[in-house]
Amino acid sequence: MADFDLFVIGAGSGGVRAARVASSYGARVAIAEEHKVGGTCVIRGCVPKKLLVYGAHFAEDLDDAAMFGWDVPEKRFDWAVLRDNVLSEVGRLEGAYTETLTNHDVTIFKERATLIGSNSVRLASGKTITAEKILIATGARPLMPELPGIEHAISSNETFHLEKLPKRIIIAGGGYIANEFAGIFHQFGSHVTLVNRTDVLLRGYDQQVVDRLIQISIRKGIEFKFHATIEAIEKRNDGSLHVRMTGCDDIHTDQILFAVGRQPNTEGLGCDAAGVDVGEKGEIKVDADNRTNVPSIFAVGDVTNRVQLTPVAIREGQAFADTFFGKKPHQVDYDCIPSAVFSHPPLAGVGMTEGQARNRLGTVKTFTSDFRPMKNVLAGRNERSLYKLVLDGETDRVVGVHMIGPDAPEIMQAAAIAVKARLKKSDFDATVALHPTMSEELVLMR
Incomplete structure (x- = not known):
């Protein structure tokens, strides 16, 4: 008899939902998480980012208040206060997610787990655990390009921990993360330069709406460099960065944020050992029921690189648990999924x-x-x-x-x-x- 009916690798939105629901159906469930319970969305993604968006909106709201009769004698922003309050809220949410799992009798292993077979995993501590079914829900991480000086750049993960706001920042990328942080840093007073290797921003959104965002952003003072790429980053003695460019003049800045895509977390996961097929981008290949080519191993969320959205991962986790533990089989409908960019x-x-x-x-x-x-x-x-x-x-x-x-x-x-x-x-x-x-x-x- 296996140690558990279900072992989940990764305690993000999809993994937590699958574990909780499967346990509610009577399954013996365990989950392993090497970082913090809550995953990308709660810990270093949409939740803390949205809190920064709220904070950034006050910049214009305070200016507008005067026309509505409010006297705001001084407008002063303290980054450290917002940063620490956001991190405190993230800590609270991690506790809430952990409590949810505990209340549903899910066993939590706060360490890395890797596949060693079709029904077994090995924890970082060396312990081997067996399970009837294994669910991979390890999510994805920011993609950082290989170029000279990349160690001087940051990804979206590090933005929530900056000691101070940069006076100047380059944001590389044309997707939703790049445009959201362009608005956030601009509202906080940084000079923002958005660099994109093409002239296409927010691919997949209606072009007329995207054009309006570009027009508004330019009027606000955000600078755009299209058909431009970063070739190398050199750190100067004063701590500033000299960025060697192709497609435009070199740029002098204080910080560089790369938001050029996300990569599924499958490196070192043991997919080869378990015989799990992985795609060209490192994604776990699954069918409509979230099953891999190995009948006992499944995957949900960003690690499958289907639709990288938190509500989708949650639905996939729910469908997996309902289908294989709740005797209520169904599949996720990917048609008409709404999405948003929390730009300004x-x-x-x-x-x-x-x-x-x-x-x-x-x-x-x-x-x-x-x-x-x-x-x-x-x-x-x-x-x-x-x-x-x-x-x-x-x-x-x-x-x-x-x-x-x-x-x-x-x-x-x-x-x-x-x-x-x-x-x-x-x-x-x-x-x-x-x-x-x-x-x-x-x-x-x-």
Whole structure:
């Protein structure tokens, strides 16, 4: 008899959900985590980042307050206070996640575990454990390029631990992490230069919305270097960095953040020993039921490199536990997954972009609302929001919703339900507007 019915490697969002649910079905479950319980999202990802985003928003809110009658005599930001408060909250959440597992009778091993066979793992302490099923949920990590001086650069992981804010920072990358931290550091007072090897930012989001973010970011003072790459980093005696560039002039800066992608955590995991197939990017290959080529070994979350989003990992963990321990088999539906970029301002989207719809459907209709939010009007801020509906030209079904503006991610969650439910433009038109709100623009486009 095996030591456990399920052994989970990695206590991130997907692994914790799978372990908790499987245990609730009566399974004997253990989980191993070499760092902190909670994984990327809770410890060094979306949660602490969103708290920094909240903190950054006060920079403009305090400026706007004067037009609303508030006297703010001095605006002074203390990075150390926010940093330490965020880390304290991360610590609290780690405790909460640990308590959740303990309350569900999940055995926790706070050490690294590696595969040594189809039904066995070895802990860093040397102990061997057997299990009927093994779930790999080790997530992914920031990809750092190999170039001279890379040791002087940081990834998103280190941003939450900086001793002080840099006066100047280069952010390499064009995805959501790069654009989010560009907004954060800019609002905190750093001069931000975003370097991207192409002229494409936020691939997969609607181009019209992305263009609006670039326009707003440039007006705010964020600098963009397109078709440019970092060749080498040299540290000067004063602690500053000289960055040798291709595609633009060399840049002198105080910090460099690489946000050029994420790599699945499979190195040294023992996949070879267990016979688990791994893809070209290091991802664990799985089928629709999260099963690898080895019948007793499964994988969920970012380590599979399917959709690297926390809610997706949670759904995959839930589906795995329901299917193999709860006698309620089902698979994750990857259609119409909403996503957001917590930039300044934030943007969000669900369904097909206009370009995707034209390629897939042929006939497409679009409706847009380009407006200045009421708060921005009184504050004297010229920043405009943009909402967009993409329709199937034959059926008038809304196949995509895309927006940029204050609270766009909060509004998008409700809009995603409408797209998932395959509602038509007439359903939007028939809905009475909630006035005065920004979200009413979704039902007023004609």
